[in-house]
Amino acid sequence: xxxxxxxxxxxxxxxxxxxxDVVLKGWLYNRRSSGxxxxxxxxxxxxxxxxxxxxxxVSDELFEELxxxxxxxxxxxxxxxxxxxxAPGGYELTLKGxxxxxxxxxxxxxxxxxxxxxxxxHRHLWLRxxxxxxxxxxxxxxxxxxxxxxxxxxxxxxxxxxxxPAACEGTTTLFEVDYFGEPAFLTQSGQLYNEAxxxxxxxxxxxxxxxxxxxxxxxxxxxxxxMVEPEVAYMELEGLQELAExxxxxxxxxxxxxxxxxxxxxxxxxxxxxxISPPFxxxxxxxxxxxLKKKGHDFEWGGDFGAPDETALGESFEKxxxxxxxxxxxxxxxxKRDPEDPRTALCLDVLAPEGYGExxxxxxxxxxxxxxxxxxxxxxxxxxxFRWFVDIxxxxxxxxxxxxxxxxxTLAWIAGIEHVRECIPFPRMLYKIYP
Amino acid sequence: xxxxxxxxxxxxxxxxxxxxDVVLKGWLYNRRSSGxxxxxxxxxxxxxxxxxxxxxxVSDELFEELxxxxxxxxxxxxxxxxxxxxAPGGYELTLKGxxxxxxxxxxxxxxxxxxxxxxxxHRHLWLRxxxxxxxxxxxxxxxxxxxxxxxxxxxxxxxxxxxxPAACEGTTTLFEVDYFGEPAFLTQSGQLYNEAxxxxxxxxxxxxxxxxxxxxxxxxxxxxxxMVEPEVAYMELEGLQELAExxxxxxxxxxxxxxxxxxxxxxxxxxxxxxISPPFxxxxxxxxxxxLKKKGHDFEWGGDFGAPDETALGESFEKxxxxxxxxxxxxxxxxKRDPEDPRTALCLDVLAPEGYGExxxxxxxxxxxxxxxxxxxxxxxxxxxFRWFVDIxxxxxxxxxxxxxxxxxTLAWIAGIEHVRECIPFPRMLYKIYP
Numbered sequence: 103x104x105x106x107x108x109x110x111x112x113x114x115x116x117x118x119x120x121x122x123d124v125v126l127k128g129w130l131y132n133r134r135s136s137g138x139x140x141x142x143x144x145x146x147x148x149x150x151x152x153x154x155x156x157x158x159x160v161s162d163e164l165f166e167e168l169x170x171x172x173x174x175x176x177x178x179x180x181x182x183x184x185x186x187x188x189a190p191g192g193y194e195l196t197l198k199g200x201x202x203x204x205x206x207x208x209x210x211x212x213x214x215x216x217x218x219x220x221x222x223x224h225r226h227l228w229l230r231x232x233x234x235x236x237x238x239x240x241x242x243x244x245x246x247x248x249x250x251x252x253x254x255x256x257x258x259x260x261x262x263x264x265x266x267p268a269a270c271e272g273t274t275t276l277f278e279v280d281y282f283g284e285p286a287f288l289t290q291s292g293q294l295y296n297e298a299x300x301x302x303x304x305x306x307x308x309x310x311x312x313x314x315x316x317x318x319x320x321x322x323x324x325x326x327x328x329m330v331e332p333e334v335a336y337m338e339l340e341g342l343q344e345l346a347e348x349x350x351x352x353x354x355x356x357x358x359x360x361x362x363x364x365x366x367x368x369x370x371x372x373x374x375x376x377x378i379s380p381p382f383x384x385x386x387x388x389x390x391x392x393x394l395k396k397k398g399h400d401f402e403w404g405g406d407f408g409a410p411d412e413t414a415l416g417e418s419f420e421k422x423x424x425x426x427x428x429x430x431x432x433x434x435x436x437x438k439r440d441p442e443d444p445r446t447a448l449c450l451d452v453l454a455p456e457g458y459g460e461x462x463x464x465x466x467x468x469x470x471x472x473x474x475x476x477x478x479x480x481x482x483x484x485x486x487x488f489r490w491f492v493d494i495x496x497x498x499x500x501x502x503x504x505x506x507x508x509x510x511x512t513l514a515w516i517a518g519i520e521h522v523r524e525c526i527p528f529p530r531m532l533y534k535i536y537p
Numbered sequence: 538x539x540x541x542x543x544x545x546x547x548x549x550x551x552x553x554x555x556x557x558d559v560v561l562k563g564w565l566y567n568r569r570s571s572g573x574x575x576x577x578x579x580x581x582x583x584x585x586x587x588x589x590x591x592x593x594x595v596s597d598e599l600f601e602e603l604x605x606x607x608x609x610x611x612x613x614x615x616x617x618x619x620x621x622x623x624a625p626g627g628y629e630l631t632l633k634g635x636x637x638x639x640x641x642x643x644x645x646x647x648x649x650x651x652x653x654x655x656x657x658x659h660r661h662l663w664l665r666x667x668x669x670x671x672x673x674x675x676x677x678x679x680x681x682x683x684x685x686x687x688x689x690x691x692x693x694x695x696x697x698x699x700x701x702p703a704a705c706e707g708t709t710t711l712f713e714v715d716y717f718g719e720p721a722f723l724t725q726s727g728q729l730y731n732e733a734x735x736x737x738x739x740x741x742x743x744x745x746x747x748x749x750x751x752x753x754x755x756x757x758x759x760x761x762x763x764m765v766e767p768e769v770a771y772m773e774l775e776g777l778q779e780l781a782e783x784x785x786x787x788x789x790x791x792x793x794x795x796x797x798x799x800x801x802x803x804x805x806x807x808x809x810x811x812x813i814s815p816p817f818x819x820x821x822x823x824x825x826x827x828x829l830k831k832k833g834h835d836f837e838w839g840g841d842f843g844a845p846d847e848t849a850l851g852e853s854f855e856k857x858x859x860x861x862x863x864x865x866x867x868x869x870x871x872x873k874r875d876p877e878d879p880r881t882a883l884c885l886d887v888l889a890p891e892g893y894g895e896x897x898x899x900x901x902x903x904x905x906x907x908x909x910x911x912x913x914x915x916x917x918x919x920x921x922x923f924r925w926f927v928d929i930x931x932x933x934x935x936x937x938x939x940x941x942x943x944x945x946x947t948l949a950w951i952a953g954i955e956h957v958r959e960c961i962p963f964p965r966m967l968y969k970i971y972p
Contacts (some may be wrong), residue, residue, distance in 0.1 A: 147739025
């Protein structure tokens with residue numbers, strides 16, 4: 103492969119170089135040619151630029167080479183930046199020279215329709231396609247907005263462990279790891295550790311990969327997904343709802359503000375996103391059940407919502423709806439019971455609008471040591487493994503609350519993507535771990 | 538436990554409330570009393586404030602309760618903020634009222650010396666101690682500085698998977714996971730996936746937990762640790778060195794600028810940190826071997842540096858030293874050989890000063906498809922698992938480079954901590970996975 107060491111300009115910086123000569127380095131994305139004039143579309147990861155040249159502008163040999171260059175070949179192009187309102191990005195390049203670095207073999211992803219199996223098998227290449235590129239650029243910005251929200255809000259990032267000795271929510275959906283001959287499990291949530299951290303730092307969050315060995319093949323399930331989880335000392339359920347609506351509103355606004363181009367590539371109607379601001383509607387689980395019954399759903403008080411129920415509830419509101427006070431029996435052991443209705447927990451689910459389902463689950467935590475110990479016994483959890491967790495109530499117990507926001511589900515909603523598998527660079531699903 | 542819903546002010550905001558009445562919520566950190574006057578030190582995660590009151594300022598009953606309140610009890614205090622230059626943070630609270638929320642049991646961590654085993658067993662409480670608190674506050678700021686550096690530099694965050702089908706660097710140090718009946722492994726590095734992402738996005742980084750099942754019990758080893766890994770299309774080794782020195786200089790400067798108080802708690806001399814700016818010294822492995830021999834180390838060309846070697850080399854410079862061109866045989870299969878000296882790889886290790894050892898490892902990547910396939914065979918790696926990785930060279934190969942910066946080792950250096958186990962909230966080490 104030919105090497106090249108000239109200074110590189112990126113496509114998204116061309117506006118700063120109007121009428122100047124630059125060197126771009128990238129890959130051939132598409133090409134048109136009419137015998138005497140060629141239009142090369144070159145992408146470099148930050149954008150795509152059209153490079154225009156005629157016979158005579160470059161050597162006949164190079165003209166010929168470029169006229170037959172396969173898609174995704176890597177190349178360096180040099181030329182003059184010209185403003186052109188019709189061009190995507192507003193600029194094109196009058197090409198003066200080019201150097202092919204590596205001629206690609208026939209590229210497997212073509213303009214024809216490919217099935218999802220084929221595309222997932224070629225995920226390492228599929229990332230280069232314009233829609234996947236746009237979607238994952240939004241993901242990157244969304245993550246940045248999440249960090250900004252919590253850092254600017256005075257939160258301390260406290261990374262929680264991936265390898266854990268005990269299960270947070272049941273044991274049937276855990277991935278087991280051989281830890282030097284002993285069983286360990288991949289974390290399902292950083293929450294228990296967050297609670298210890300909140301006692302040390304007040305307001306904390308963790309943000310990392312979490313794992314569920316669920317044998318589900320729905321469009322909302324991944325076995326490995328990212329979750330951001332704030333936990334706040336001295337915060338009760340009311341404060342948690344304010345935090346959730348502030349957080350969601352902030353990150354949606356940041357994406358809308360910074361990712362107009364990418365949302366356009368995905369043909370996402372952003373008008374519904376512009377309506378996302380506090381306050382969000384608040385209903386109880388009991389009210390939600392009544393709504394579902396009125397909509398004709400066959401649903402009894404006490405059960406958990408399925409995807410069609412979440413979709414129906416979410417579609418009833420223009421903003422994310424916050425559902426509180428689920429039956430305690432279907433929720434995690436660490437959630438505090440509502441003293442005014444002990445059948446229910448002081449918990450919170452946030453359902454996205456437009457049918458995208460649950461994006462947040464959270465609660466006020468049980469801070470009474472005896473109540474917590476009773477729950478641990480009721481759930482047949484190993485008391486020894488939870489000794490440290492109970493300690494948080496032994497040494498200065500305090501009201502506290504937190505939630506988990508699923509990154510991929512939130513991205514699916516914001517970007518208008520039907521299946522979460524596209525919302526993570528390298529999805530892991532049931533039996534699916536390549537590439 | 539008594540509940541309380543008044544608006545909370547944080548200790549680190551007291552400067553904005555001078556001479557005003559506020560409510561703080563936190564834990565009793567320490568107490569002095571002289572019969573008629575009490576001084577309570579209350580911590581709330583953002584800082585510690587001294588609360589002063591005399592007999593008669595509160596009810597006799599409350600005065601008595603506070604006078605016997607155990608350390609780490611949770612409480613609400615209200616009073617007037619007074620500027621006091623002698624107070625830590627510059628403010629103290631003239632206490633007017635207090636409410637004990639939960640009286641702590643006898644706190645296991647006391648002023649006497651505890652062994653590391655005891656402290657690690659109580660890590661969930663140890664986090665509350667001033668030094669651990671300061672250290673992990675610095676970690677949080679360090680992570681924020683890393684995100685800022687890459688986002689501001691135009692990098693796209695592309696999260697790489699934790700669950701992987703293949704090993705990146707050898708198979709002896711992998712944690713195996715039961716993935717629905719098939720073996721999978723916890724990632725040791727996101728690099729291979731970063732290379733695919735760089736072809737799609739140009740400049741990318743991943744930042745997440747990585748795993749090494751090493752049976753090492755040194756002060757530099759964790760089985761689970763965090764690593765940030767940039768990868769840049771069309772960047773060669775020279776550019777990688779510039780990126781490394783820019784990145785390290787930026788994050789050190791940000792910590793020094795934002796964490797003066799925390800570095801003070803840790804008694805870290807920050808003068809050596811102020812010297813960290815580009816350019817960093819650059820030497821080759823061969824020059825490093827000569828240096829070691831002159832220092833009396835028993836070392837032969839071809840071997841890898843041990844911790845004492847890294848320490849000796851790092852101590853020879855005031856800034857991190859960049860060592861390039863290690864023997865290819867001791868480096869990973871994906872590193873590009875130096876065309877001018879094919880015994881060596883175009884690789885880069887960065888060794889911290891003051892004896893803290895390696896903080897960065899990176900390289901230019903092999904971009905010749907045939908050379909890469911030959912290496913995969915030489916290393917007896919499963920060709921089928923690396924098919925997608927080879928594809929990156931099949932469809933528009935391009936020069937590219939990247940590195941991994943170990944978060945805990947970098948934090949150990951910046952904060953002046955001897956053992957990396959304190960540099961992560963919940964350390965995982967050989968046989969150690971609780972809490």
